[in-house]
Amino acid sequence: MISRQLTFRLLAFAALVAVIGLVFWSQxxxxxxxxxxxxxxxxxxxxxxxxxxxxxxxxxxxxxxxxPGIASMGAMTLGxxxxxxxxLPVAIGGGLxxxxxxxxxxxxxxxRLGLPDIVTTIATGGLAIGFSYFYSNGTSISQNFFMSGILxxxxxxxxxxxxxxxxxxxxxxxxxxxxxxxxxxxxxYATGQNRTSAHFAGIPTRRLxxxxxxxxxxxxxxxxxxxxxxxxxxxxxxGNQLLMPAFAAVYLGAALFGxxxxxxxxxxxxxMSMMLNGFTLLAIPYYYSDAIVSTVLITAIAIFDPRVSGxxxxxxxxxxxxx
Amino acid sequence: MADxxxxxxxxxxxxxxxxxxxxxxxxxxxxxxxEIHALLGVNGAGKSTLIKILSGVYTKDAGRIEIGSExxxxxxxxxxxxxxxxxxxxxxxxxxxxxGAENIFxxxxxxAGGLFTRIDRAGLAARAEALLARFPIEIDLSxxxxxxxxxxxxxxxxLHALRLENARILILDEPTSTLTEREKSSLFAMMxxxxxAGIAIIYITHRLEEVFEIADRFTVFRGGRNVACHTxxxxxxxGLSIPNLMLGTGAGLTFPPRxxxxxxxxxxxxxxxxxEMFRDVSFxxxxxxxxxxxxxxxxxxxxxxxxxxxxxxxxRGEMRLKGRPITLKSPAQAxxxxxxLVPGDRRTEGLTLDENVTFNTTVANLSRASFGGLLxxxxxxxxxxxxxGKVDLQPMRLDRSLRGFSGGNQQKVVIAKGLYRQAxxxxxxxxxxxxxIGARSKIxxxxxxxxxxxxxxxxxxxxxxxxxxxxxxFALYKxxxxxxxxxxxxxxxxxxxxxxxxxxA
Numbered sequence: 001m002i003s004r005q006l007t008f009r010l011l012a013f014a015a016l017v018a019v020i021g022l023v024f025w026s027q028x029x030x031x032x033x034x035x036x037x038x039x040x041x042x043x044x045x046x047x048x049x050x051x052x053x054x055x056x057x058x059x060x061x062x063x064x065x066x067x068p069g070i071a072s073m074g075a076m077t078l079g080x081x082x083x084x085x086x087x088l089p090v091a092i093g094g095g096l097x098x099x100x101x102x103x104x105x106x107x108x109x110x111x112r113l114g115l116p117d118i119v120t121t122i123a124t125g126g127l128a129i130g131f132s133y134f135y136s137n138g139t140s141i142s143q144n145f146f147m148s149g150i151l152x153x154x155x156x157x158x159x160x161x162x163x164x165x166x167x168x169x170x171x172x173x174x175x176x177x178x179x180x181x182x183x184x185x186x187x188x189y190a191t192g193q194n195r196t197s198a199h200f201a202g203i204p205t206r207r208l209x210x211x212x213x214x215x216x217x218x219x220x221x222x223x224x225x226x227x228x229x230x231x232x233x234x235x236x237x238x239g240n241q242l243l244m245p246a247f248a249a250v251y252l253g254a255a256l257f258g259x260x261x262x263x264x265x266x267x268x269x270x271x272m273s274m275m276l277n278g279f280t281l282l283a284i285p286y287y288y289s290d291a292i293v294s295t296v297l298i299t300a301i302a303i304f305d306p307r308v309s310g311x312x313x314x315x316x317x318x319x320x321x322x323x
Numbered sequence: 324m325a326d327x328x329x330x331x332x333x334x335x336x337x338x339x340x341x342x343x344x345x346x347x348x349x350x351x352x353x354x355x356x357x358e359i360h361a362l363l364g365v366n367g368a369g370k371s372t373l374i375k376i377l378s379g380v381y382t383k384d385a386g387r388i389e390i391g392s393e394x395x396x397x398x399x400x401x402x403x404x405x406x407x408x409x410x411x412x413x414x415x416x417x418x419x420x421x422x423g424a425e426n427i428f429x430x431x432x433x434x435a436g437g438l439f440t441r442i443d444r445a446g447l448a449a450r451a452e453a454l455l456a457r458f459p460i461e462i463d464l465s466x467x468x469x470x471x472x473x474x475x476x477x478x479x480x481x482l483h484a485l486r487l488e489n490a491r492i493l494i495l496d497e498p499t500s501t502l503t504e505r506e507k508s509s510l511f512a513m514m515x516x517x518x519x520a521g522i523a524i525i526y527i528t529h530r531l532e533e534v535f536e537i538a539d540r541f542t543v544f545r546g547g548r549n550v551a552c553h554t555x556x557x558x559x560x561x562g563l564s565i566p567n568l569m570l571g572t573g574a575g576l577t578f579p580p581r582x583x584x585x586x587x588x589x590x591x592x593x594x595x596x597x598x599e600m601f602r603d604v605s606f607x608x609x610x611x612x613x614x615x616x617x618x619x620x621x622x623x624x625x626x627x628x629x630x631x632x633x634x635x636x637x638x639r640g641e642m643r644l645k646g647r648p649i650t651l652k653s654p655a656q657a658x659x660x661x662x663x664l665v666p667g668d669r670r671t672e673g674l675t676l677d678e679n680v681t682f683n684t685t686v687a688n689l690s691r692a693s694f695g696g697l698l699x700x701x702x703x704x705x706x707x708x709x710x711x712g713k714v715d716l717q718p719m720r721l722d723r724s725l726r727g728f729s730g731g732n733q734q735k736v737v738i739a740k741g742l743y744r745q746a747x748x749x750x751x752x753x754x755x756x757x758x759x760i761g762a763r764s765k766i767x768x769x770x771x772x773x774x775x776x777x778x779x780x781x782x783x784x785x786x787x788x789x790x791x792x793x794x795x796x797f798a799l800y801k802x803x804x805x806x807x808x809x810x811x812x813x814x815x816x817x818x819x820x821x822x823x824x825x826x827x828a
Binding site: 003177181182183184185186187189190193194196197198199200201202203204259 | 632634653654655657658659664666671672673674675676677678682685686687688689690692693696697698700722740
C-alpha cells in the first residue's frame with residue numbers, strides 16, 4: 001500500500017530527475033548516450049555504497065566524518081594484499097576488514113565512552129589516512145592488478161547489469177532488509193529518534209550505534225574497492241572524493257522522502273551522480289561542481305531539519321490561506 | 324484589597340492553550356508592592372505557564388495585564404524586563420568561572436566601543452557595590468561563582484535579576500530546593516529585605532511550611548484555574564488546608580471498583596535505598612491488586628520507579644520477583660524479567676513520537692514482533708489493531724505518527740505497548756498527567772483490568788488518584804516511605820504523609 005504522501009514524494013523525485021536530466025541533455029546530447037549513462041551508473045555505484053553505509057549512522061543521529069580516510073586505508077590495504085600476491089577474495093576481505101575495524105572503533109568510542117562523534121571520527125579518519133601511507137610511503141600501488149582479476153569487478157556483467165551497479169543493488173537490497181524489515185532496523189530508528197525511550201523499551205542502543213558505524217566503515221571500503229577496480233590502482237587519496245557526495249546524497253534523500261532510508265539514499269545518490277556527471281560533461285571545473293554539491297548539501301540539511309521544515313510548512317500554510 | 328496597599332501587578336482573565344489542553348483558564352492574579360506572595364499548585368496546575376507569560380516567554384491567548392496601573396503586553400522577554408519583571412529560574416544558569424560581580428552584569432558590562440574593548444573591572448566592582456548598597460547583603464562578590472555555596476549562588480542570581488534600576492517584581496521559582504535549613508534562613512532574610520525595599524516577590528515553592536514562614540499572601544492554582552487567594556493570617560485563623568486546596572476533589576472522574584481478592588505475591592521489595600533519592604522502601608505487590616505510592620516532585624518517587632525498572636541501581640536492599648531475588652542492571656533486563664514501566668514523561672521516555680502506532684506498540688518487544696530477525700509486518704499490525712481497540716485509541720489510525728494524537732491517546736499507546744510486552748509487573752508513573760477527563764477514566768479502568776493478571780504499582784503526585792485507584796497505599800516524603808502500604812489508609816492520612824511527612828494539618 002502506497003500512501004498519498006509517498007506518491008507525492010515519488011512524483012517530486014521523478015520530476016527532479018526529469019528536470020536535471022533534461023537540462024543536461026539540452027546542453028550536451030552526449031548526456032543521454034548509452035556510454036554516458038553506464039558511466040553515470042558506475043559513478044553512482046561507488047558513491048551509493050559509501051552513502052548507504054553512512055545512512056545507518058545518520059539514522060541513529062550520529063555523524064561519521066572518518067569514512068573517506070577509512071576508505072583510503074582500505075584501498076591501500078587491498079592494493080598491498082594484491083601486490084603481495086594473495087588471492088583476490090582475501091585481498092578484498094582484508095580491505096573490508098579495515099572498514100569493519102575502524103567502524104567498530106568509532107562506534108565503541110562514541111557509544112560506550114560517550115565522546116563526541118564529530119571530533120572522534122575526524123581523529124580516526126586522520127589516523128586511517130596516516131596508516132594508509134605505511135604500505136608504500138604514499139605512492140600508488142598497482143602491481144599484480146591485471147593478473148588478480150580485480151578489474152573484472154568493473155568490467156564484467158551480471159544479469160545484463162554492469163558489475164558495480166549489480167553490487168550496489170545487492171547491497172541496497174541487503175541494507176533495505178536490515179533497516180526496514182528487521183528488528184535491528186526498528187531498533188536503529190527507535191535509537192535515533194528517541195534514545196531514552198529506546199533504552200526504556202529494552203533496545204540495546206549502544207550496540208546498535210556500534211553496528212551503524214561498522215556498516216558505515218564497511219560501505220566506504222566496498223565503495224573504494226569498486227573505485228580501484230575501475231581505476232586499476234590504489235592510492236592514498238582515493239577516499240577523498242567520497243565525503244561530500246555521500247553526505248549530500250543521504251541528506252538530499254532524507255529531505256525528499258521525509259526521513260533517511262535506503263530508498264531515500266539511492267534517490268539522493270542518483271541525483272548527486274547526475275549532477276556531477278553532467279558537470280563533467282559540460283567541462284565545468286571540479287571546484288565549481290564541489291561548490292554546487294555543497295550548496296545542495298546545505299539546502300538538504302536545512303529541509304531535513306525539523307525546525308526549518310516546520311517554518312516552511314507554516315509559511316506555506318500562510319500563503320495558502322492568503323490566496 | 325485592604326487600604327494602604329498598592330497593587331503593582333494586576334492580571335485579569337488570562338488564558339493560554341497548548342493544542343487542546345487549557346493550561347490557564349480565565350485566571351486572575353494580583354500582586355502588591357512590597358509583599359511576598361506564594362504561588363502554589365501541583366505540577367501542571369499552571370504556575371509555570373503564568374510565570375512564563377509574565378516573563379515574556381509565552382504570549383497569552385487572552386486577558387489583560389497591568390503593571391503599576393499601566394496596560395502591558397509583555398510579548399517578549401525584553402518587554403517583560405522593560406516592565407520591571409525580574410525572574411530567577413529554578414536552576415539559575417550562572418558562569419562558574421566568573422566572579423559574582425561579573426555574573427551579575429553578564430551581558431551588561433557597560434563597556435562602550437564594541438566587542439574587543441576590555442571589560443572595565445573597576446567599574447564593574449563599583450556597580451556591584453552600588454547594588455549591594457541598595458540591598459545590603461553579606462556576600463563577597465569578588466569570589467568565583469563555582470566556589471560559592473548554593474545560597475550565595477542563589478543570591479547572585481537574584482542580584483543579577485535585580486541589576487536594573489527599574490526592577491520591581493521578582494519571581495523566584497523554587498529557590499530553596501537545593502538549600503540547607505541554615506542557607507534557607509539567609510535567603511529568607513534577603514527576601515524580607517527586598518520586601519522592605521518595596522520589591523514585590525512571587526514565590527513558587529512545593530514546601531508548604533515555608534508559606535507560613537515567609538509569605539504574606541498565597542494563591543493556589545489547580546487545573547489551570549486560580550482556586551484560592553488568602554492572606555497567611557487569614558489561612559491561619561480559619562485553619563485552611565492548603566493541600567486540600569491544591570488537590571481538590573477528583574470531581575467528574577469515575578474510578579473502577581476496588582479488588583477484594585488479591586492473588587499471589589509477584590514482586591517483593593525490601594529495604595531498597597538509592598543514595599539521597601530514597602531510603603528503605605519496602606512493599607510487596609500481588610496479582611489482583613494495585614499498590615499506590617503518593618509522592619510529590621522531588622520526593623524520590625520518580626527515582627524509585629526507575630530503580631524498580633533497572634535505570635538506576637539501588638545501593639542497598641533487595642527485589643524478589645515471584646520469590647527469586649533479582650538484580651536489575653538495565654531496562655532491557657527488567658523487561659526480560661517481566662517488569663514494564665509506563666514512565667512519567669511519556670514524550671521523552673515512553674514514545675518514539677515520529678513513528679506510528681504499530682511501531683510504538685511493538686517496539687518494546689521486538690523478539691515477539693519478529694521471526695528470525697525479520698519483522699512480522701502483518702502479525703504486528705493485527706496485534707497493534709487489537710491492542711489499540713482494547714485501549715480505545717481515538718482516532719483508530721495505526722499509520723499515524725504519535726505526534727498526531729492527544730496526550731491521553733499517546734498514553735493509551737504506551738499502555739498498549741506494555742500490554743504487547745505481557746509483563747508480570749506494571750509500574751505506572753503519573754499515568755494521567757496531561758490527560759483529559761474522558762481518557763483518564765479509561766486509563767484507570769485499563770489499570771484495573773491489567774491488575775487481574777499482573778501486579779500493578781501506581782506512582783503519582785496526585786493524592787486522589789493514588790487513593791482512589793489503589794487498594795493499598797503509602798507515601799514517599801523526602802525519600803522516606805511513610806505508612807506501610809496498608810489497606811485502609813485514609814485519603815487525608817496519605818495526603819499529609821506525602822506533603823508534610825505525616826504531621827496532621
